[in-house]
Every structure is written in C-alpha cells, then in structure tokens.
Amino acid sequence: MKRSCTRISVVDSHTGGEPTRVVIAGGPDLGKGTMAERVEKFRREHDHFRSAVVNEPRGSDAMVGALLCEPQDSSCAAGVIFFNNVGYLGMCGHGTIGLIVTLSHLGRISPGAHKIETPVGIVTAVLNENGSVTFENVPSYRKAKGVTVVVPNESQLIGDVAWGGNWFFLVQLKDQRLKLEDVESLTNFSWRIRQAVNAQGFPEVDHVELFGIPQGEANSRNFVLCPGKAYDRSPCGTGTSAKLACLAADNKLAEGEPWVQESIIGSQFTGTFRWIDRAKGVVSPTLTGTAFVNAEATLILTDHDPFRFGIG
Numbered sequence: 001m002k003r004s005c006t007r008i009s010v011v012d013s014h015t016g017g018e019p020t021r022v023v024i025a026g027g028p029d030l031g032k033g034t035m036a037e038r039v040e041k042f043r044r045e046h047d048h049f050r051s052a053v054v055n056e057p058r059g060s061d062a063m064v065g066a067l068l069c070e071p072q073d074s075s076c077a078a079g080v081i082f083f084n085n086v087g088y089l090g091m092c093g094h095g096t097i098g099l100i101v102t103l104s105h106l107g108r109i110s111p112g113a114h115k116i117e118t119p120v121g122i123v124t125a126v127l128n129e130n131g132s133v134t135f136e137n138v139p140s141y142r143k144a145k146g147v148t149v150v151v152p153n154e155s156q157l158i159g160d161v162a163w164g165g166n167w168f169f170l171v172q173l174k175d176q177r178l179k180l181e182d183v184e185s186l187t188n189f190s191w192r193i194r195q196a197v198n199a200q201g202f203p204e205v206d207h208v209e210l211f212g213i214p215q216g217e218a219n220s221r222n223f224v225l226c227p228g229k230a231y232d233r234s235p236c237g238t239g240t241s242a243k244l245a246c247l248a249a250d251n252k253l254a255e256g257e258p259w260v261q262e263s264i265i266g267s268q269f270t271g272t273f274r275w276i277d278r279a280k281g282v283v284s285p286t287l288t289g290t291a292f293v294n295a296e297a298t299l300i301l302t303d304h305d306p307f308r309f310g311i312g
C-alpha cells in the first residue's frame with residue numbers, strides 16, 4: 001500500500017562540535033513579512049515542523065535548526081530563522097557559521113561578505129579564503145551588572161545579565177576547571193541558576209553561561225546552557241558576544257583586542273568588538289569560527305508515523 005509522506009531537504013554541519021541542520025527545501029511558507037513576523041507565524045502555525053526537524057527520533061536536544069528563507073532586503077544573501085528543541089532563537093552564532101559554510105557547500109556563495117537577515121537584525125558574515133567564517137553580530141550590551149542570585153542549597157552567586165542576540169546570565173567561577181565529564185552537574189547547576197535569575201526579575205534570560213580557567217590557548221573556557229537544557233558544544237556565538245559586551249563595559253578588553261573563547265569541549269571562537277555607543281555600553285562583536293558539513297539528507301514524514309513530528 002502506498003503511504004503519503006512529506007519530504008524535507010536538509011544539510012547538516014557542526015561548528016566547534018555544535019550541530020546545525022539547515023532546511024533548504026520543504027519548509028513551511030511563512031509569507032513575505034519581516035523575519036520577526038515570520039518567526040511568529042512559524043511559532044503559531046508550524047511549530048510541529050520545528051519539532052519534526054530537530055527533535056528525536058531524527059534530531060537530538062543539541063540540534064539547532066535553521067530555516068532558510070527568502071530575505072526581505074534584496075541586498076541580503078539569505079534570511080534565516082533559528083530554532084531548537086523547545087522553541088526559537090533570536091540569533092545563533094554557531095548556526096550563522098554553519099549556514100555560511102552550508103551555502104558555500106551548495107555553491108550558492110563564494111568567499112567574501114554576505115548579509116543575512118535574522119529575526120533580531122541583519123548580520124554580516126564573511127566566508128574567508130581558508131574556509132573559516134567571520135561574522136559581525138547584532139549590537140550587544142550588558143543590561144545589569146553584579147546581580148546577586150540565591151540558588152537553593154548553593155552559596156550566593158553574582159553574575160551579569162547581557163544581550164548578544166539572545167539573553168544570557170554570565171557567571172565567572174573562581175578557579176574552576178570546567179570539565180566535559182561534569183556536564184550533568186553543570187547542567188543541573190545552570191538550570192537552577194536560570195530559575196533563580198528568572199524569579200529575581202529577569203524572565204527574559206534563557207541561556208546561562210559559566211566561565212572558568214582555559215585549558216587550551218584561550219582567554220577563558222565556558223559552559224553554556226541552552227533554553228532546552230542542552231549544553232552548547234561550541235563556545236556560543238551569542239554568548240561570546242554577551243561576554244565581549246561585559247568585558248568592554250568593565251574596561252577589561254580594548255576595542256579590536258582578540259578574545260579567544262574556548263567551549264567545554266575545547267573548540268574555540270575568536271572575538272573582538274568595536275564600540276557603537278560607549279556611553280550606553282553598546283558594542284558590535286565580531287566572531288570567527290569554523291564549521292564542517294557532515295550530511296546532506298532528506299527527512300521523511302510518513303503520514304501514519306505517530307512520531308513524524310518528533311518527540312517533545
């Protein structure tokens with residue numbers, strides 16, 4: 001008996017270990033509005049598509065999806081909406097690097113600068129001759145410095161709330177080596193921090209970023225907890241942007257000076273910033289990283305498969 005099914009074409013990549021699945025065909029028609037309007041339509045009318053693409057049994061909690069869209073602004077190479085196991089991301093740094101490498105793999109772009117429309121603004125990404133990608137993120141800033149958070153059964157913690165295309169709570173840990181084998185306890189700890197930060201009047205914070213001693217040739221090592229409780233295998237582009245905004249505001253990093261951020265698995269992004277508005281503490285972060293395409297696939301959603309829209 002012939003069953004009907006829906007087919008979705010994707011290209012998978014990883015950026016410093018963090019996966020991105022770019023949907024190149026078979027996605028929902030979100031109309032011709034702004035990316036911010038289109039993400040709302042996606043959320044309202046096609047959330048099952050998000051789950052089908054990134055959740056098990058086809059995906060995993062770590063998978064970030066990127067729906068390739070026609071840009072509104074014809075000077076942009078593409079529009080994109082990033083999504084994960086629980087919802088949508090304003091911007092995604094590792095995903096932007098993955099998207100640029102994917103567009104190059106598909107022969108749609110050449111080395112040089114390309115503008116990408118996201119729900120939170122236009123970012124410019126350069127595909128470098130050596131295959132790495134450098135992108136200038138959306139303006140980033142610190143919203144609150146030195147917020148004291150009381151996490152039940154832990155001593156008090158102090159951190160900053162900052163925007164880097166997503167909202168972060170950033171905590172510098174003292175003398176701590178962040179180790180991959182401790183991911184479970186770091187996840188639980190960060191999840192409780194997020195709940196405490198949200199309860200203390202910062203409901204917008206959906207990522208928690210812990211900083212510790214670098215193990216490689218880097219300035220810092222991080223552990224980043226994403227909104228759906230997965231940890232970022234990459235150093236997190238939006239999280240590193242938020243970090244740069246805090247370093248700039250504290251005069252700990254000069255304009256143009258490189259900051260090498262290492263992830264919990266040891267992969268690295270190099271970031272710099274330039275001031276947009278020094279008085280208001282707004283910076284423009286630029287980040288460089290590398291991605292590798294690792295699959296071209298067709299996802300098949302068979303009509304009678306009870307888990308065709310994913311688990312979750």
Ligand code: PYC
Nearest residue numbers: 092093094236237238
């Ligand atoms: O690289 O910005 C990033 C990111 C956000 C969530 C996962 N990666």
